[in-house]
Amino acid sequence: MNNTCEIFAHRGSSIDHPENTMAAFQAAYEIGADGIEFDVQLTKDLVPVVIHDETLDRTTTGYGLVSDHTKEQLKTLDAGTWFDTQYADESIPTLEEVLVWASDKFIKLNIELKGHVNQRESLIQKVIPMIQTYQLERHVILSSFDHVCIKEVKKLAPEMEAAAIVTAALHEPLTYLRSLGVEGYHYMSPLLLKEEAGVLIDAGVHIRPYTVNEEDMLRRYIQWGCAGIFTDHPKLALTIRDEK
Known part of the structure; x- marks a missing residue:
């Protein structure tokens, strides 16, 4: 298997x-x-917090928009009981909490930038300096479905890897990715044919499919030589990758 x-x-x-x-x-x-891959968006008082949905309803005891609540308000919510009562003490993490946790660990952070386009500039201005403060520039990938945002990231922090996320197959993806100046292409599995993936890999693009949970698909993408895979089943993926 491809151990890289x-x-x-x-x-x-x-x-x-x-x-x-x-x-x-x-x-x-x-x-x-x-x-680890996680999602970051801004609170009402412009604090980057880690939560996927724009609303609180699915994964917390709160309701309404994340951006309508302050950090202090969000910190009172339970972000674990929806999954299992044993996680009742879990709260919505701030980005800073995750960076502090990661600062003494050898682990990469794929930070997906989310939120409304009118918060785009504020989000970038909050996230990038925070990463730099903890000297994690070389351990971070900044990705987004908002490609305007990700192009701006590369202007402000060219030393950080950035990636465009897509939900549909792109025509001439290499040309497009180079126009953005990004290194990574995060595509919904299975949008790429093997030969299309090979062209991108040969050109130095870091392709990473998401969200891959089936054993046969994990094995396929590892064999292709993808730079990475996003999965809900990391233990299974590691077992397959490390097969002799």
Whole structure:
């Protein structure tokens, strides 16, 4: 198997822990995941916090928009009980909490930038200096479905890897990615044919499919030579990758 393919735990080890919580991140680290993937957006008082949905309803005891609440308000919510009552003490992490946790660990952080376009500039201005403060520039990938945002990231922090996320196959993806100046292409599995993937890999693009949970698909993408894979099952993916 291709042992250079990095396994990213999607929202942490989310198959057996509440997604985007410190418990899920710690579990992914303990099983040996190469990286964790998580989502960041801004609170009402412009604090970057880790939560996937724009609304609180699905994964917390709160309701309404994340951006309508302050950090202090969000910190009163339970972000674990929806998954299992044993995680009742889990809260919504701030980005800073995750960076502090990661600062003494050998683990990559794929930070997906989310939120409304009118918060784009504020989000970038908050996230990039925070990463630099903890000297994690070389351990971070900044990704987004907002390609305007990700192009701006590369202007402001060219030393950080950035990636465009897509949900549809692109025409001439290499040309497009080079126009953005990004290194990474995070595509919804299975949008690429093997030969298309090969062209991108040969050109030095870091391709990483998401969210890959089936054993046969994990094995396929590892064999292709993908730079990484996002999965809810990091333990399974690591077992397959490390097969002799």
